[in-house]
Amino acid sequence: MLPSIPTVAVALLGATTVLAQDSAPQCSLTKKCPKETPCCSQYGQCGVGAYCLGGCDPRMSFSLDSCVPEPVCESRTMKMENTDRIVDASKYLGDASKADWVAQGTPLTHGGNVLLTMPAHSAGTVLASTVYMWYGNVKARMKTSKDAGVVTAFILLSDVKDEIDFEWVGSELDIVQTNYYFQGIPNYTHSGNITDSSIKNTNTEWHTYEIRWTPEKIEWLVDDKVGRTWEKSKTWNSTTNQWEFPQTPSRVQLSIWPGGDEKNAKGTVDWAGGYIDWESEAIKKDKYYYATVSEVTIECYKTDKAPGTNKGKGYTYNDAKGTNDTVVDGDDNTVLKSLLGTGLDMDKDYPKDPSESSATQDVIPGLSGGGPGTNGQAAGGANGGSGSGLGSGATPAGSSPNAACTDGFQQVCGASGDQNNGARSDRMYGASAFAALVAVGAMLWL
Numbered sequence: 001m002l003p004s005i006p007t008v009a010v011a012l013l014g015a016t017t018v019l020a021q022d023s024a025p026q027c028s029l030t031k032k033c034p035k036e037t038p039c040c041s042q043y044g045q046c047g048v049g050a051y052c053l054g055g056c057d058p059r060m061s062f063s064l065d066s067c068v069p070e071p072v073c074e075s076r077t078m079k080m081e082n083t084d085r086i087v088d089a090s091k092y093l094g095d096a097s098k099a100d101w102v103a104q105g106t107p108l109t110h111g112g113n114v115l116l117t118m119p120a121h122s123a124g125t126v127l128a129s130t131v132y133m134w135y136g137n138v139k140a141r142m143k144t145s146k147d148a149g150v151v152t153a154f155i156l157l158s159d160v161k162d163e164i165d166f167e168w169v170g171s172e173l174d175i176v177q178t179n180y181y182f183q184g185i186p187n188y189t190h191s192g193n194i195t196d197s198s199i200k201n202t203n204t205e206w207h208t209y210e211i212r213w214t215p216e217k218i219e220w221l222v223d224d225k226v227g228r229t230w231e232k233s234k235t236w237n238s239t240t241n242q243w244e245f246p247q248t249p250s251r252v253q254l255s256i257w258p259g260g261d262e263k264n265a266k267g268t269v270d271w272a273g274g275y276i277d278w279e280s281e282a283i284k285k286d287k288y289y290y291a292t293v294s295e296v297t298i299e300c301y302k303t304d305k306a307p308g309t310n311k312g313k314g315y316t317y318n319d320a321k322g323t324n325d326t327v328v329d330g331d332d333n334t335v336l337k338s339l340l341g342t343g344l345d346m347d348k349d350y351p352k353d354p355s356e357s358s359a360t361q362d363v364i365p366g367l368s369g370g371g372p373g374t375n376g377q378a379a380g381g382a383n384g385g386s387g388s389g390l391g392s393g394a395t396p397a398g399s400s401p402n403a404a405c406t407d408g409f410q411q412v413c414g415a416s417g418d419q420n421n422g423a424r425s426d427r428m429y430g431a432s433a434f435a436a437l438v439a440v441g442a443m444l445w446l
């Protein structure tokens with residue numbers, strides 16, 4: 001018998017739906033956030049507080065130092081026996097020593113493991129590591145979810161949207177999908193599947209998935225066996241004169257998300273194996289879809305000189321290029337005093353008397369049914385720029401129509417998704433990003 005979702009969490013799901021503001025991306029490479037809400041979240045929305053923590057894109061924010069410094073890598077073995085080291089995004093201020101993971105959605109404990117749950121019509125659950133890895137190895141022992149439209153992911157994602165992925169579609173449990181992105185730039189030739197006679201059903205079998213990432217190459221392993229390798233040497237772009245290879249400090253993210261939600265674009269749904277059946281046997285029996293995680297190990301990259309060090313307290317960027325040579329491993333504070341703070345004003349506190357403030361501010365970013373990571377969202381530039389991010393979390397995907405189809409995304413939203421390209425574009429753009437508006441007063445009660 002699986003544990004049930006606590007009533008308080010159910011109540012919050014409902015509340016967030018009401019509070020959730022649906023909106024097109026507000027920030028992109030060509031449209032930075034304004035000074036009052038300087039931080040551009042992973043989901044392309046401007047705000048303060050948690051918007052300035054993990055996922056804050058310095059290139060799209062008011063200034064490079066609007067985002068809070070990223071806690072540097074610390075090697076950790078995280079036994080996922082309970083949720084003690086998992087903190088909800090509404091309660092995290094940037095102190096990586098106090099928690100291993102920041103959660104959106106509903107992680108639960110069961111049988112000595114952590115379940116990432118996705119109740120009917122919800123956007124699922126995402127856990128993001130509190131520390132950032134600048135190269136290194138990360139390993140997760142887990143069982144994926146199942147059924148068409150249900151996607152499980154284990155990824156590395158940097159704040160400038162370098163990304164390395166493992167993904168599983170719930171209707172193809174013998175295929176381990178892998179991918180990578182440089183700064184969120186889509187390139188559909190980069191995906192690759194791992195299959196092996198030892199991988200028959202990722203939902204019922206425990207496997208250990210591992211990403212080994214160095215400045216020279218990425219290796220994806222299943223049960224200690226290399227399933228795919230991608231070398232930096234293959235990624236030179238002579239037009240832009242850069243290596244289009246993931247190279248910036250990244251958070252580990254584990255998630256379950258509704259790729260097959262009816263509100264997602266058709267290409268997304270097709271890629272995810274079809275529409276989700278929210279009245280399936282699994283939902284009737286367990287009340288939610290879930291992935292199971294038993295242990296995650298982060299092993300930081302070992303080096304004395306950049307790139308890839310972990311000597312200081314926080315990583316920051318000194319240039320909007322967002323390449324490895326623009327990362328600074330420094331000693332700046334990573335902890336906000338309150339969710340009203342930003343990288344520009346780390347010590348901003350709540351008002352003494354909450355009744356004095358009736359203003360609402362965006363303090364917790366990005367919940368949608370679009371899945372984790374950027375999955376190749378265009379990082380702006382040539383096609384007019386994009387801040388369309390894909391989030392996942394506590395808010396029902398149903399409250400999130402295709403907002404991304406407005407505001408200059410027309411051509412992509414029209415894509416039919418009848419080929420891999422289309423599928424991926426729809427997937428990227430079809431999921432809208434939006435922010436939960438949380439009253440400052442209400443925050444004090446959380």
Ligand SMILES: *[C@@H]1O[C@H](CO)[C@@H](O)[C@H](O)[C@H]1NC(C)=O
Nearest residue numbers: 169172175177191192193420
């Ligand atoms: C990986 O497998 C999926 C599901 O069968 C398929 O749609 C996709 O084309 C495959 N990708 C590659 C690169 O072979």
Ligand SMILES: *[C@@H]1O[C@H](CO)[C@@H](O)[C@H](O)[C@H]1NC(C)=O
Nearest residue numbers: 186187188189190234235236
């Ligand atoms: C995609 O990546 C491949 C190999 O990394 C490269 O050869 C190709 O030109 C890229 N395509 C685009 C559109 O960037």
Ligand SMILES: *[C@@H]1O[C@H](CO)[C@@H](O)[C@H](O)[C@H]1NC(C)=O
Nearest residue numbers: 185236237238239240244382
């Ligand atoms: C290099 O980058 C340009 C501009 O982003 C892009 O159009 C082109 O396809 C890229 N070429 C390769 C080989 O990746």
Ligand SMILES: *[C@@H]1O[C@H](CO)[C@@H](O)[C@H](O)[C@H]1NC(C)=O
Nearest residue numbers: 215216232243306307324325
């Ligand atoms: C950044 O990465 C490139 C390619 O891997 C490497 O040649 C260069 O030395 C790195 N720069 C720094 C500052 O680490």
